[in-house]
Amino acid sequence: MNAPLRIGLLGARGFVGAELLKLVARHPCLELGFVSSREWAGQPLSAQLPEVDLRGRFENLDPKAAAGAGVDIVVLAMPNGAAAPFVAEIDAKAPGTLVVDLSADYRFDDGWYYGLPELTRGRYAGQRRISNPGCYATAMQLLVGPWVGELDGPVQCFGVSGYSGAGTTPSDKNNPDTLRDNLIPYTLVNHIHEREVSRQLGHPVEFMPHVAPHFRGLTITANLRLREVVDLDTVRARYASRYVDEPLIALQDGAPWVSRIAGRHGVQIGGWTLSADGRRLVVVATLDNLLKGAATQAVQNINLAAGWAETEGILNG
Structure with missing residues (x-):
């Protein structure tokens, strides 16, 4: 198997962030690059998420640091209205990074792929910017x-x-x-x-x-x-x-x-x-x-973009 893709998560404090970390932990093709949470910065991942078998600590990355982190995938699990500075820095510094946004910020943007796989996978044509549906x-x-x-x-x-x-x-x-x-x-x-x-x-x-x-x-x-x-x-x-x-x-x-x-x-x-x-x-x-309405669907979209089976790490994790 090829080396796992490295993934970074911005906005890990929320309920969806915790579900995403569980899915990443058991996904055979993903490796955690960073987990950013302003409120929990510096704490071990295990302190807040003891049920997730992940080492490392929460960080507090600003847009420049997130864009320069060298990961293959960035998932934005932040409130509506917070994504734009991070997307702008990634566009400028690491445009090949796959970005999956869980907020509503880009669901009305035709430049982004709207990722409801059961209905829209036929529209996927290699886009590196994916908006997760509500x-x-x-x-x-x-x-x-x-x-x-x-x-x-x-x-x-x-x-x-x-x-x-x-x-x-x-x-x-x-x-x-x-x-x-x-x-x-x-x-x-x-x-x-x-x-x-x-x-x-x-x-x-x-x-x-x-x-x-x-x-x-x-x-x-x-x-x-x-x-x-x-x-x-x-x-x-x-x-x-x-x-x-x-x-x-x-x-x-x-x-x-x-x-x-x-x-x-x-x-x-x-x-x-x-x-x-x-x-x-x-x-x-x-x-x-929290799952098909957010985290599970995000992993479906990552799998689709990476060319893996769409349920990799979901049904076989």
């Missing part, structure tokens, strides 16, 4: 994608996520005491994932997100109006045909439960239900927002 946006596109071109009007998507999706900065949306016995709606129009999905699918999607008391995993219930009458056999066949060779997508007749996807790498789709007239379809998807 967690909710991944589920919505996988639900709605098979019907684009046959939809009659906007699609409505009702979303519920665990509070890990709100990040680590304290707020009502990630406070277990506030969330106990509660469901908090937020950004009910013009959410960034609504714009992201509508742009990628070329069809309007209306998204209503909520945060719930559980820690990880999300559910999307999508309401689709169709131009033509369909039956349930047609619905099942449409999803089966689209996702037949996708190891991370599981189809089922019953509606998937979020408790059954937490900690798993894939997506579960099912619960398909039709109105009496056969033109209103409701479908449900669940995924782990």
Whole structure:
């Protein structure tokens, strides 16, 4: 086997950063180059992540230091709005570096490859800048994608996520005491994932997100109006045909439960239900927002760019 590719992670303090480090630790073709976290700089990796078998310490790298670190891959796991200085330095000093950005900063930039492999891998042509889709946006596109071109009007998507999706900065949306016995709606129009999905699918999607008391995993219930009458056999066949060779997508007749996807790498789709007239379809998807909604998908994109099996280090780690 060729020498492993060296990977650097910027923004390791968050929940997604921890999941990425677990995946890197067991990936046979990746070697950790650096882990940067302003808050944890100087601490051993084992102090904050004892479950991850990695040696070394957290660093606090500025854009110039990150660009000059000599790694093959940089993953940006920082809040929205923070990526640009790092990307600019890498563009200038190490343009051949593969950059995977987990924020929303480049999801609307046509110069970047939008990496939802099950739907967009055919567009990958060696790009070294990859924008990872949002967690909710991944589920919505996988639900709605098979019907684009046959939809009659906007699609409505009702979303519920665990509070890990709100990040680590304290707020009502990630406070277990506030969330106990509660469901908090937020950004009910013009959410960034609504714009992201509508742009990628070329069809309007209306998204209503909520945060719930559980820690990880999300559910999307999508309401689709169709131009033509369909039956349930047609619905099942449409999803089966689209996702037949996708190891991370599981189809089922019953509606998937979020408790059954937490900690798993894939997506579960099912619960398909039709109105009496056969033109209103409701479908449900669940995924782990920290994994397929972020870290797992980032590794899929790295594998795709490196020419490895897309599930390397995911299903065989």
